[in-house]
Amino acid sequence: KQEVTQIPAALSVPEGENLVLNCSFTDSAIYNLQWFRQDPGKGLTSLLLIQSSQREQTSGRLNASLDKSSGRSTLYIAASQPGDSATYLCAVTNAGKSTFGDGTTLTVKP
Amino acid sequence: GAVVSQHPSRVICKSGTSVKIECRSLDFQATTMFWYRQFPKQSLMLMATSNEGSKATYEQGVEKDKFLINHASLTLSTLTVTSAHPEDSSFYICSARGEGASRVKLFFGSGTQLSVL
Numbered sequence: 230k231q232e233v234t235q236i237p238a239a240l241s242v243p244e245g246e247n248l249v250l251n252c253s254f255t256d257s258a259i260y261n262l263q264w265f266r267q268d269p270g271k272g273l274t275s276l277l278l279i280q281s282s283q284r285e286q287t288s289g290r291l292n293a294s295l296d297k298s299s300g301r302s303t304l305y306i307a308a309s310q311p312g313d314s315a316t317y318l319c320a321v322t323n324a325g326k327s328t329f330g331d332g333t334t335l336t337v338k339p
Numbered sequence: 340g341a342v343v344s345q346h347p348s349r350v351i352c353k354s355g356t357s358v359k360i361e362c363r364s365l366d367f368q369a370t371t372m373f374w375y376r377q378f379p380k381q382s383l384m385l386m387a388t389s390n391e392g393s394k395a396t397y398e399q400g401v402e403k404d405k406f407l408i409n410h411a412s413l414t415l416s417t418l419t420v421t422s423a424h425p426e427d428s429s430f431y432i433c434s435a436r437g438e439g440a441s442r443v444k445l446f447f448g449s450g451t452q453l454s455v456l
């Protein structure tokens with residue numbers, strides 16, 4: 230059974246800092262890994278999708294990496310802004326199902 | 340990009356009533372749709388997987404008679420919470436997997452906050 234862990238559970242940083250969110254998974258036979266953002270009481274917004282054959286994806290200030298052999302992915306956020314404050318979830322898809330981590334709640338202070 | 344529309348976004352109902360939540364794929368055909376439930380400060384837990392034209396597959400511990408799922412077309416899946424009780428209050432989110440170039444990605448609805456009084 231796939232298990233997904235996200236560390237830290239919560240993170241608070243001053244505006245402008247670069248930061249890294251971590252996601253680890255137990256079964257490396259994945260199809261893809263996706264990072265999402267969730268604002269309070271809202272649905273999910275897809276940020277980055279990494280296929281199992283890829284090592285990283287970039288979108289603007291966001292960079293996600295994937296190391297299947299070690300069962301890890303990181304989401305790097307450059308020059309953080311207060312608007313980045315949200316909960317970030319990673320989801321690992323394999324065998325037709327997606328398993329989510331519990332998320333990291335990020336607070337960026339002005 | 341592909342869009343999944345979920346309605347309603349918020350619903351308040353009395354205990355014992357049934358509530359229907361709709362999930363529509365607006366610009367792609369979704370052969371598979373997923374329904375998730377999220378309790379406060381917890382992550383999403385898969386409830387069931389529905390494939391167009393066939394019965395939904397429920398995760399262990401999810402009552403299929405309580406949570407009725409219908410996926411009658413390639414663009415619409417519905418979740419009906421029957422005889423809702425306060426413990427059913429939660430955030431429900433659907434997602435859809437598209438065909439072709441979009442197949443590998445999950446598109447999520449905006450979610451439905453259900454409050455049962």
